[in-house]
Each structure stands twice: as C-alpha cells, then as structure tokens.
Amino acid sequence: MSGEGVVEIRNLHVSIGDEAILNGIDLTMKKGEIHALMGRNGSGKSTLAKVLMGHPEYEVTEGSVTIDGEDILSLEPWERARLGVFLSFQYPQSVPGLQVGNFLRKSVAAIRGDNTPKAREFRKELKTCMDLLDVDKKFLGRYVNDGFSGGEKKRLEILQLMLLKPQLAVLDETDSGLDIDALRTVATGINSSVGNAACLIITHYQRILDHVNPDYVHVIVDGKIVASGGPELALKLEDKGYEWLGEERVAA
C-alpha cells in the first residue's frame, strides 16, 4: 500500500432499522498512528468497526469514510479488504470444516494479490508469525475458530493481521479475555504489523495500551466522539470512569 494512508471519517451516521447508533463520528487517522477508542458497553464501538468493514446490516444514513480521498463506503467488504482494511473481530466467527492453514493461504492470496508470497516463502512467513505469537503448528490443521478458546481466537485474528498487512487496522477488543502473558504476546504481534498502518484499537482497558502505545485516545458516548486526547485520557478513564465526561460536556 503506497498511499499516504490517511483515513477520514466524517460526520458518520449509522442506523439499524429505525434506531440510530452512530450519531456523527469524526475521526482522522494517519499511517503509523495508533488511536484508541474507548467507551461504555453499547456506545457504538463495534458498530463503527463493522461499518468501516461494510457489514450489510448497518445503514449509513449520512457522512463519509475515505482512505486517501477514495470513498470506501460504496465498496463491498472484500473490496475494502483488498484495499487494505482489516478488522480483528470482537467475536470472530467459527467455520467448521475450513482448516486454518488453508484459510490463511487463500486469504493472503486474495488480499495480497500479485504480492502473494510463493508457497515456500509463505510457509516461512507464517512460521515466523506463529512463533512470534506463540502459536502451535497444530493450529493450522484445526478448523477456523471451531472450539477455540477465547485467547486462541484472538491470536488467530492477530495472526491474520500480521499476514494481511493492512493499511487500516481496526482491532475490536482484541485484548479482552487474554491472560497477562497472552496480552503481551498479542501486543508484540500488533506492534510488529501496524507500523505502516493507521490503527484503531477498541478497548475497555488501559492494560493493552501499556504495550501498544496510542498516540491518541478517543471516547465515544452514544455514537459520538465526545473527548479526544493523548494517552493520559485513557489513564483518567481508568481512574474516574465515564461519569465526568457528562459533567464536562454540560459545563462546556
């Protein structure tokens, strides 16, 4: 991906049925930047993630999302994926009957196209990533997410992140359900692959931000970003919760 890697979300409104879920999101992210998005349960974080990826259930009623000026909202999910948009799912789907190894190989070929490594190179690359994520070789013969533990699912998502090399990486609660060691391992994986991407990390906890240092932290309330700041904002949220945001908004 050779572009500038500027992702612009402008006044994004999204509903499902009659219900508005996102109410005017504005966010600009550049290549190499890590943005953290925090907010209460149900505030619209996963909705934003899925809308960026093109989930068919959500209707964009207003606003735009562009990468280097190119509108992505009119693209199919797979076209976005090929353009370099990646989502690490909060709840990844299982696909019984589809082996991880086969899935990864095909998906890398679909997304990296002409830059797909040859079989041997691919195996080498895969091994490097799996070693880094501390994933056993047996993993490749298992069915995608079928019977995986929470931590294994998250590792598989990050393994895909590493192999697919996106220009926009959205990681939806990749840290939840991970033990301390797994968190560190997964964070290493994330750090190794987002250097050339704009990265949006959705999380409830400061602890992953100790390992993957955000440049910006944003807070979403009722489908709108109500506060943005540096890493200190995450610490403040950890300390004080979300209550004070309401007060401040009233005060402002």
Added chain:
Amino acid sequence: MSSQAEYLAIPAPDRADHLWRYTPWHRIHPTGKPEEIPSGVSPAVVSLTMLDGSELPAGVSISAIEGHLTRKNESDVGGAFIRALSEESAVKITIDDGVIIDQPLLLTVESTGTVSGIQIDVSVGANSQTELLTLIESGADWFGLMRCGKIDNSAIFNDVVINRLGASKLLRIEQFTLLRDAQVKFGTVGSGGVQTKGDLRYILEGRGANLQVNGSILSAGSQHNDHHVEIMHEEPETFSRLKWHSTCGGKSRTIGTGMLRIAQGAKGSDSAQVFNNLLLSKDAEADSIPELEVLENEVVGCGHGTASGPVDEEQMFYLKTRGFSDNGARGLLITAFLNSTLNEMGSKQIHTWLDQLISGGLSSTS
C-alpha cells in the same frame, strides 16, 4: 426358490413404511413397475488395486462368487431385487486376519448396459488395518449395488463409497456387522446420479465395537438423494456416531432418515446422530428425520439432532472481510460444510484424494 421368485414373493412396501416414505419403491425400480424384473441385465465391471494402481498385497484378494448376499431383515425388497438381478455378478473381497497396509485399496465399479447390478461381499479379518475406497462410475441408466460384510474382532477399517454416476439411478443396499472391538468408519460421498436410494445398515454385534458413519452429499440440479441409515447396538459398550451433511442446490430433493436402535442388554451404549442440510436455493428441499428406538435403560447417550438452513450471513461477512468475494466466500463455506464430514472419513491420503476428486464437482452447486 429362485432369487426372482423370492423377490416376487415380497409384497411391494407400503409408503407408510418409514424407509419408503420419500422414495416409494416403484420410483427407484428401473421400470417403475415393481412386478417386473428386467431381463438383459449387464454385470458391473470391477477392479481392485492399491490407490496408486499397484497390485494387491498378500492377504487381500477379490474373487467371483455366487450372488446370494442376504441381510438380516426379512421382506428386504431392495436386497431381494438386486439379488434377483445380479446372480451372475457378485464378488467377494477378502482381507485376511492381521493384514496391515499403509495405502488405501481402490475398488472401481463400472456399470454397463442399461440396467446393471452387483453384489459385493466384504470380509475384513481380525486385527487387520485397511482402508477401502469404492468408486461407482457411470454406464448404466440404473445401477443396483448391494454390499454386505463382516468386520472381525479388533479390525480397524475405513470404508468410503463415492457415487460418481452420471444420469443414472442408484439403489444401494448395505449391511455390515461389526464384531468385538472393531473400529470402523463408513463414509458416503455423493455427487452423482439423478436419483439415489440408499438403505445402509450397521450392526454392532461385538462388545466394544466402534462405528462412525459420515455422509457428504452434494445435491444439485434435479437430483433426488435419499439415504436411510440404520445403526443397531446389540452388545454392551458399543459406540456409534452418525454425521450426515448435505448441500442442497437447484431443485434437488435431499432426504436423510436415521434409525438408531439400542437393544435391551446393550448397556453402556453411546450413540449420536446428526443430519445437517445447507440450503443453497429456494427451490431445493431437504428432509431429515432421525429416529430412536432405545430398549435399554443404562445407556451413555443416544442424542440426535437435525439442522437445515441457508449459508450463514455472519460467516459470509467474516470471510469477505478476509478478501473473499461473494462467490468465493460461498464456495468456501459449501466446501467447508462438506469437508466437516469428509475429513472424518479416513486417513489423510483419503482426504487428499477425495479433495481432488470433489473440487471439480463444486462448480455446479448453486
């Protein structure tokens, strides 16, 4: 009594009979007239080799026999009919005690003429470890396949039957008996034929016998695929799993019926059956009916279930986010669905071989 007279003495089965509910006997009968036994029946041409084409090892043989295979049940109209047709077309495959081979055996069965049939007796010796692939290929308009056999004590045996018939009808009648501690997998891969009626029965006759039955059925176009699988636990500590996956496209009709019987005294039996249908078009129809008959109180399990539904939209979305187009994602999910039973069928060699065989057939599923 001649085989013909024997067949004619059996009354045509009632449609109320579970087995014949969806495919009445006259529909699968070659002339549609149950009182007729076609003449001029052609024998099937069979050849048994190792999968790589090499000759049979010591301890494995095939020879012509007189065609008198019978099943345990009386009034077995399908079996009697194939017997009446194929007295001259019968073989016995014998695997001697203790034979261990590291490569599957491949039996190709080619039907010829208009109406064709064969009886195959399979005898698997004690403590042997083998795999048998049976490939049924085109030729006749109507083909009757009857297989009966015995899997002796502690044998490990994987069996896969692949239906690759073209525009033919297939009547498949089968009965295998598993003796003590036999570990057996039976697989059915169906992608060919315009109409298939399978009546497959497995009897766990020895304590500790372990049975897995898997089906990967690809119904498309105007195919009619009806499989009835009966599993009988007759001895204690027997184990069985039935997993039947069908993809249903076009205007096809797919039927899976199961009958699980646990005899009184078969204490500690553990069994489960599940039928899953993946519906690929509005006009395709699928019916799955698992049935139980449990006469023993002390069983470990006798679960059964069935599920039918279209391709899962969330799975589709997940795959699309990984770069697969609509068709690509759909194809991958269909393959995965069939693979989840196919992969259970035997050794890795079998999967690889089946994978290659089947990937060609998938383009015609929508």
